[in-house]
Amino acid sequence: MIKKISLFVVLLVVSLSVTASAAVGALVLDGSTTVGPIAKTFAAYFTKKYGVRVTVSESGSGNGAKSLINGSCTIATMSRAMKAAEIAAARQKGVNPVASVVALDGLAMVVHPANPVRSLTKAQISGIYRGTITNWREVGGPNARIVVLQRESNSGTEESFKELVIGKGVQITGSAETQSSNGSVKSRVNSTLPAIGFLGHGFVDGSVKVIAVNGVFPTVATVKNGSYPVSRPLYFYTNGQPAGLVKQFVDLPNSAEGKRMITELGFINR
Amino acid sequence: MAGESGGESNRTNAFVVSARKRTMQKVAKKAGESLLFTVASFVAVIVLFIFYFVARDAVPFFQIRGFTEFFTSSNWYPADDPGEFGALAIIYGSLMVTLGSALIAVPMGVAAAICLSDILPFSIRQYAKPIIEMLAAIPSVAFGFFALVVLAPLLQNNGGPMLMWAWWILVSPFMLLAVIVLSDLLTTKIIEPKRRQQLHIFLLILFSFLSIFLLFKVGTVLYGIQILTGTNALNVSIILSFMALPTIVSVSEDALQAVGRDIREGSYALGATRAETILKTVLPAGSSGILAAVILGIMRALGETMVVWMASGNSSQIPEPWFNYLQSIRTLTATIAGDMGEADQVTGSARFHVLFAMGLLLLVISFISNLISERIVVRQRKILSGQ
Numbered sequence: 001m002i003k004k005i006s007l008f009v010v011l012l013v014v015s016l017s018v019t020a021s022a023a024v025g026a027l028v029l030d031g032s033t034t035v036g037p038i039a040k041t042f043a044a045y046f047t048k049k050y051g052v053r054v055t056v057s058e059s060g061s062g063n064g065a066k067s068l069i070n071g072s073c074t075i076a077t078m079s080r081a082m083k084a085a086e087i088a089a090a091r092q093k094g095v096n097p098v099a100s101v102v103a104l105d106g107l108a109m110v111v112h113p114a115n116p117v118r119s120l121t122k123a124q125i126s127g128i129y130r131g132t133i134t135n136w137r138e139v140g141g142p143n144a145r146i147v148v149l150q151r152e153s154n155s156g157t158e159e160s161f162k163e164l165v166i167g168k169g170v171q172i173t174g175s176a177e178t179q180s181s182n183g184s185v186k187s188r189v190n191s192t193l194p195a196i197g198f199l200g201h202g203f204v205d206g207s208v209k210v211i212a213v214n215g216v217f218p219t220v221a222t223v224k225n226g227s228y229p230v231s232r233p234l235y236f237y238t239n240g241q242p243a244g245l246v247k248q249f250v251d252l253p254n255s256a257e258g259k260r261m262i263t264e265l266g267f268i269n270r
Numbered sequence: 271m272a273g274e275s276g277g278e279s280n281r282t283n284a285f286v287v288s289a290r291k292r293t294m295q296k297v298a299k300k301a302g303e304s305l306l307f308t309v310a311s312f313v314a315v316i317v318l319f320i321f322y323f324v325a326r327d328a329v330p331f332f333q334i335r336g337f338t339e340f341f342t343s344s345n346w347y348p349a350d351d352p353g354e355f356g357a358l359a360i361i362y363g364s365l366m367v368t369l370g371s372a373l374i375a376v377p378m379g380v381a382a383a384i385c386l387s388d389i390l391p392f393s394i395r396q397y398a399k400p401i402i403e404m405l406a407a408i409p410s411v412a413f414g415f416f417a418l419v420v421l422a423p424l425l426q427n428n429g430g431p432m433l434m435w436a437w438w439i440l441v442s443p444f445m446l447l448a449v450i451v452l453s454d455l456l457t458t459k460i461i462e463p464k465r466r467q468q469l470h471i472f473l474l475i476l477f478s479f480l481s482i483f484l485l486f487k488v489g490t491v492l493y494g495i496q497i498l499t500g501t502n503a504l505n506v507s508i509i510l511s512f513m514a515l516p517t518i519v520s521v522s523e524d525a526l527q528a529v530g531r532d533i534r535e536g537s538y539a540l541g542a543t544r545a546e547t548i549l550k551t552v553l554p555a556g557s558s559g560i561l562a563a564v565i566l567g568i569m570r571a572l573g574e575t576m577v578v579w580m581a582s583g584n585s586s587q588i589p590e591p592w593f594n595y596l597q598s599i600r601t602l603t604a605t606i607a608g609d610m611g612e613a614d615q616v617t618g619s620a621r622f623h624v625l626f627a628m629g630l631l632l633l634v635i636s637f638i639s640n641l642i643s644e645r646i647v648v649r650q651r652k653i654l655s656g657q
Binding site: 175187193 | 344345346348349350351419422423500501579580583585587597608609
């Protein structure tokens, strides 16, 4: 009996260690859903070119940072810079996070295509998200209560939005609905007439209407020259200065091929 | 001679097991018993371990933040610095959708169970029950997708008319029943047949007009309602009730079947009609099983995560007014699922532990309701067995 159990345990341990060791030698990416499309396209390209297996998970920027700290991914994709607390936690575990900018992204404010509002100021958007402006009438729209959509707390997009538009330490109203991805924000805005939400620039398509912020629409030019107020860099984070395969992957945005892929996905080259 | 005696001894030995074999059998018996015991106790131990590990990570939260904020504030800003961890609105949201789904699923489920066990012929029941049970096989993410992509836009675009039709369909049979019963009851005391008949007809007409007026009045009010957001407590309640239905139907149908043919035939033999038999004999006799079914179904609704995460809107607010099912809410389960990714021990301690506090709360709620149902079942059994 005991012999059988110990044999089983040995088998289990062996099989586990085999699966664990199989991941070594491949690249593992984890993090932002916004950077996800770039990471996936790069991964496919990389696998084709170098024959290296690249795994991409999209669990939110916060999770990406966590994975890098725990050593469960080689590259963390993030749509915001690492926070001081995260860097401190990484140092404590002997991980030295190094950032490299992949691309630039404008956060597009989106509404339902039938919404007549064309432009909002940053102050108006901030008011809507803080709950001081609750009706579209107050910002030049029809008489309808505003359905405010935000992202969940482990989203880098959410944190960038808070930092860029509302300001640090200010709370978003409790009646704001929480969505778990760019895609679900888009589909909710598309199906809800009085909704407002924000999306990474690369996710915008004809199903939603982009409005101008302070009179400026998010385009390649306005994001690049900084005149669009709600834009941010996207990052690859590695443990220490990248070397070897990791370096080749992180340097992809510098190559002509990488730049083409980024543009095709609707992001903006830095 | 020798061979003969050998044959003789063999024949007797066929019934007498050798000492070695006997020990082997004993060992095998002990091993089998202990294996079964281990497996059985393993399940109990798992439950204890879950309680222990959830509580172990929940206690630090209350040590850091105390009880007051968690249970009395509805400011839920775990990501802020410093964070706020008021879970009142979230607890309220959980209870709200659980109650909502129970209000829909329990009457429907029990009615379906009665229909299956006592009204439908066997040939139809054979197919109907497995089909209802199929609902349980649909993965919750599919339900959530349906709620988000089909039901939510439907509620937004045609919410008023849908509410009106639901009101008419659900309430008009009860209204009809009430009109008939009321006018009957009010005229039973009048002895003179002609006057009674006149008054009866008069009351019937009066009550009919009243109820039709009420139906239309409330209907038009409902028709005028514009549902702002389709991902709300009503949407989730409807979907959760569908998810709880197969449990309620299946378990309470089993309970009604278990009541047995003899009790039903006894009732018929005493001259009871089928309705009287069902209402006064079968239902009371099966009530403990039905209650167990209801509790199981409610637990299913309380613990469901995927659907509420996708379709409740996840806004941490107590609706305004408090019974407004047309606003977005947030539940305990969805909060745990949604915030677990970001909340780790490294970056925010209270933020991590608050999720376990919520898990512990869910465990305690289901534990208490299980205890209550257990008590009721035991008491019911005692009453029925005449002790």
